[in-house]
Amino acid sequence: MGVKTVSNEFSSSIPPKWLFKALILESHNLLPKLAPQTIKRSRFKFVKYKIDEIDENNCTCRYSLIDGDMLGDKLETIKYEVKFEASGEGSVCKSSSHYHTKGDIELKDEDIQAGKDKALAAYKVVEDHLAANPSVCA
Known part of the structure; x- marks a missing residue:
């Protein structure tokens, strides 16, 4: 099994606790x-997650x-690490995704x-919603 790691960083004007609550909790x-249309069409609706x-x-x-259409025939699992940190007037979301492949698949x-x-699109939808409705996850 191989592992491919991808790291990302996104900035936001939304405080970290609000984003964490909205995007994680x-x-x-x-x-x-x-985003009901995205969820209905997305492979994200057929997944099982385990909180580590x-x-x-x-x-x-x-x-x-740990299970779902997103894994397909190439992946055993995907492990995610997400951290929201304060930055200026808003926050930075730092994430790492570790793709564990089946066998020697590259x-x-x-x-x-x-x-x-797709994940970034969901992030933006939630961020825009929080900006327009600051009491939602305050």
Whole structure:
């Protein structure tokens, strides 16, 4: 089994605790309401996650995708690490994704980009919602 790691960083004008609450703790409630068309068409709706560690005080979470269509025939699991940190007037979201492949399959960057684009689109939808409705996850 091989492992491919991809790191990302996103800036936001939203405070880290709000983003953490919305994107980690309340995503199962918010995303179906904010982007129902994306959830219905997305492979994200057929997934099982396991929370490995969550720290609300430090706005960090480690979780694993353990089953679902997103894994396809190339991946055993995907492990995620997410941290929201204060930055100026807002925050920075730092994330790492560890793709554990089946056998000696080599994962291509374009295979990862589609999932990254969907995750970023969800992030932006939630961020825009929080900006327009600051009391939602305050």
